[in-house]
Amino acid sequence: MFTNFVSAHQVSTNDAQALIDRAEAFKAGTPAPAHQPVYAANLFFENSTRTHTSFEMAERKLGLTVIPFDPGHSSVTKGETLRDTIKTLAAIGINIAVIRHPEDTYYEQLLDVSPTLAMVNAGDGAGQHPSQMMLDLMTIHEEFGDFTGLKIGIVGDLSHSRVAHSDADMLTRLGAQVMFSGPKQWFSPEYQQFGPYVPLQELVPQVDVLMLLRVQLERFNNNENAAFSKESYHAQYGVTEQLAQTMKPSAIFMHPAPVNRDVELASVLVDGPQSRIFTQMHNGVFMRMAMLEAVMQARHFGAVPAHSLNH
């Protein structure tokens, strides 16, 4: 029961399949069911284009009423705690708070705020990003119809990724085989349970899905390793046009974006026929509709006369 949707740990393989089915139905044109007014607010304490805009779109397609909230113009600037801010929004009648926040597991302290307010986590620090995981799964499912036996390579900044761990965990549970590559020092022990580290030249030719992870640009702007430049990363750990020619013709690229063009992936490949990077963004809207709907159903939002929600 998704009374809140805050972590990939909540998602069973059955849940994942049900959410994918529902998102694919929305994408195929199934209209969102009518409901009593439900009020959403999006609280983004970190900058975002894709996730923020995608949730805004999903909310409107579901028929939610969206109340604007800008953290920089809120009482957070007067020292109000996040918990008091969320309690305030609950008192005002917000039913769904979509939150991105730089603090890991910020949501733990907010789970019990109110029976009339649900949280959807849009990313916490270096922690969870469940809607990204779900849209990744949807994109793979849409492409291949099934997860069993798929070979999936996850490449890049494993230690800073909000989704690599969740994706690896869920894909393994769904029957896929996961491998990792990129700078070896970023392959932390927690990943070993899911699959092996494989040098990039060996990994690329055998995978069905190449999931590239964004490298934080700050990585390249320090003195620690002057030899570590965008160009050297691309040559060693990025997918060049030459390397891409060793891929299976049916294999696809994925990336959570924004892509550093010619770093993780040669720019021309970002827009090429094997890229599903913009498909991921497109699918994200429908997946977020499915996730928000799951939360509304678990909480019975919209099912009851509207004014009852506010009592």
Added chain:
Amino acid sequence: MFTNFVSAHQVSTNDAQALIDRAEAFKAGTPAPAHQPVYAANLFFENSTRTHTSFEMAERKLGLTVIPFDPGHSSVTKGETLRDTIKTLAAIGINIAVIRHPEDTYYEQLLDVSPTLAMVNAGDGAGQHPSQMMLDLMTIHEEFGDFTGLKIGIVGDLSHSRVAHSDADMLTRLGAQVMFSGPKQWFSPEYQQFGPYVPLQELVPQVDVLMLLRVQLERFNNNENAAFSKESYHAQYGVTEQLAQTMKPSAIFMHPAPVNRDVELASVLVDGPQSRIFTQMHNGVFMRMAMLEAVMQARHFGAVPAHSLNH
């Protein structure tokens, strides 16, 4: 006639009761009447969570169309005057401008801007905050059913409060008995007409309502008085758990929020059974609906064919 709603001075005791009745009806589920399109904009030149979000919610519950406006991205940054900004919004078709501005009585120069644009004051400098006064009154009315004979203590930063003076004035006119406490240097002569200063230990046991006022945190960060800390304020002028035990069981806490927890009020009491602080926020939405509706009625907004508003 609320052709604009800018000051508590506009509100007679009859008006106050009518607005309370209407807000309580909205809270009980009375739907907002259908009307032709009416366009609102919220201009917050100071940060706010509660007031801003509450007006946004009230507007949507009334069926208004809300046009976003961010002062920081407006031509105000190019030196445009507030009057020219409001004239511009009127020309563009905004019917209701909800404004918070740091300048006292900013609204005086704007009253005659346009017959098709009404102003609602959401707080001016250290001046008026009529929607806060009205939601305070509603919360007391909802609790006790009547004002006559109620004892109300107003405690704290009287000299910086936008509502203490208005609340004291209106509550007195409605038949309540008002008393004041907190640091005595903040009890300015203007308050003496409404009621006496009473030491906090004496005041707390006899009141029905304890209205606490937010202390500006800047008060504690200067050299003027190094001994004046959050802790010392709480011990001397705040409501500690121990002091709260001397209250009547039927008495309630109120606070305009954001609360400085463990300064004006012990944190546990903010969320306790005698607190109506989140009820105030909740009531604020319905009261703002009643106030906006009163302005729409006085101006005949929404009653006439929509395009006529823009001629």
Added chain:
Amino acid sequence: MFTNFVSAHQVSTNDAQALIDRAEAFKAGTPAPAHQPVYAANLFFENSTRTHTSFEMAERKLGLTVIPFDPGHSSVTKGETLRDTIKTLAAIGINIAVIRHPEDTYYEQLLDVSPTLAMVNAGDGAGQHPSQMMLDLMTIHEEFGDFTGLKIGIVGDLSHSRVAHSDADMLTRLGAQVMFSGPKQWFSPEYQQFGPYVPLQELVPQVDVLMLLRVQLERFNNNENAAFSKESYHAQYGVTEQLAQTMKPSAIFMHPAPVNRDVELASVLVDGPQSRIFTQMHNGVFMRMAMLEAVMQARHFGAVPAHSLNH
């Protein structure tokens, strides 16, 4: 065919007349036709009150669904290119992106982004501002019923204006006679093809329309010319109350705003009977409705079942 609306160069005299007719019909109360959901986003990379608010209003009057987008909180801050940002919005399902950007002809690189995303240019650097030109034309048409034989003076900062060149070009093609004034060093050779430079004292008495251009305040804050102050500009190149008395009684003032009161124009004249400055703002909403509608028609947005737009 306005598959995008980015430049005055796209607009034939027939187009101009058709858009003016449609905007005047909207102003007279013609309702916007019903359509399937169409999604708009407004991307303002420069501050604006008039243009931004006017597009927001026009979109809602047309029944578009507006998805908020704040460049300052977007991934543009992480170095994402404008092209990737627009591709992202297209993938998410935005159909119309209204963009203001400081870079000249930024839109050239974006024309082919997606068949389901159209651009409307709300101002590019010192380049185009087609909606301002169109609302200027509408305001003149509404006043005089025809352009043939009208005498129009364009006065002020010709070298920094986004609309002076387009307005002069189109007005000439529509049969009006254009003249220029202001500091002579700002009368660049490109204007000579449209009409002569005329000293202000000679120009004012003979024109039907006096189009004043905003002077960038930065002009006055440099050492280049210490004698160049607001006061000296007003006396030499601005319209003083005295000079205004030499105008024809039927002549009107126009200005793209925000006006520097008592610089380009004496403050009392801004609000006087010959000013059409606020009428321009009012007309801008209806003209932008006509322009957005033209784009929707060229792209068949809203005509097809909603979900097809997102495939």
